[in-house]
Amino acid sequence: MQSGAADALAVVHEYILVCTDCPLHLKRIQAVPGSGPAGARIMAVGEGPGETEDRVGRPFVGAAGNVLTKLLESIGLRRDDIYITNVVKCRPPGNRDPEPAEMEACSHFLDAQIEIIRPDVILILGRHALARLLPGAGGISGLHGRKVVRGDRLYVPLYHPAAALYQGSLMRTLEDDMLKVRGYLDEAEARRRQPVQAAPPVAHAQAGATKSHSPAPPSASPAHAEPLLSLVAPEPGEPVLRLGSPGATEPPTPPEPPSRDQLSLF
Ligand code: SF4
Numbered sequence: 001m002q003s004g005a006a007d008a009l010a011v012v013h014e015y016i017l018v019c020t021d022c023p024l025h026l027k028r029i030q031a032v033p034g035s036g037p038a039g040a041r042i043m044a045v046g047e048g049p050g051e052t053e054d055r056v057g058r059p060f061v062g063a064a065g066n067v068l069t070k071l072l073e074s075i076g077l078r079r080d081d082i083y084i085t086n087v088v089k090c091r092p093p094g095n096r097d098p099e100p101a102e103m104e105a106c107s108h109f110l111d112a113q114i115e116i117i118r119p120d121v122i123l124i125l126g127r128h129a130l131a132r133l134l135p136g137a138g139g140i141s142g143l144h145g146r147k148v149v150r151g152d153r154l155y156v157p158l159y160h161p162a163a164a165l166y167q168g169s170l171m172r173t174l175e176d177d178m179l180k181v182r183g184y185l186d187e188a189e190a191r192r193r194q195p196v197q198a199a200p201p202v203a204h205a206q207a208g209a210t211k212s213h214s215p216a217p218p219s220a221s222p223a224h225a226e227p228l229l230s231l232v233a234p235e236p237g238e239p240v241l242r243l244g245s246p247g248a249t250e251p252p253t254p255p256e257p258p259s260r261d262q263l264s265l266f
Pocket of ligand 1: 016019020021022023024025031088089090102105106
């Protein structure tokens with residue numbers, strides 16, 4: 001089961017490594033697809049590779065990566081247990097911000113990675129990843145550390161670890177937010193342990209009618225068959241933002257279907 005997701009993720013990585021879909025490929029040393037297990041329960045999404053990542057070929061291996069590793073360890077997680085990637089997979093020259101067109105060109109890769117891994121929690125590292133994954137949700141200063149539900153996915157925006165290198169006071173904020181992430185994961189784990197209620201039997205309309213079949217789970221995500229909506233039922237007083245639901249400030253936004261390019265990957 002798990003090897004199916006790992007194989008699908010490896011295929012996405014292979015496409016990224018040879019991608020020339022935007023100008024960022026021109027000055028890269030190499031593309032940086034992402035790292036971590038296909039069965040990761042947490043996924044972290046940053047902005048784009050920096051100089052060290054471009055050279056090494058792995059995300060978050062520079063100074064900001066060390067901050068991220070320490071933050072994960074502060075809540076009992078090992079870096080190797082989470083899947084880490086970026087909005088754009090090739091380094092913007094001079095570490096400039098990625099252009100909207102570059103993020104758009106690269107978006108189907110991130111969509112495919114999320115669809116394959118289907119993590120319990122997606123950590124959004126910084127404002128560029130926030131704009132890409134939760135457009136219109138608000139700024140990082142208002143959303144950091146909060147659960148945000150969109151479609152069947154649970155996101156937690158955080159300040160980018162690099163920001164704490166330049167503004168020391170943000171380190172404490174990041175540490176506090178990571179403690180909240182620990183709580184969200186514990187909730188997800190508790191919900192996972194709850195017994196799944198059996199679906200009621202399907203009544204056949206008439207003798208000899210064709211037998212009904214349950215819809216098959218997505219082929220790209222065999223390891224995570226249970227619906228993630230079960231993870232996000234809000235408790236009273238919980239700081240949950242449920243985007244795209246009744247009472248939200250923007251119209252409902254269904255999960256985006258895989259793009260044509262994405263489908264062509266499999
Ligand atoms: Fe392709 Fe993304 Fe790299 Fe642009 S940033 S060349 S779209 S992999």
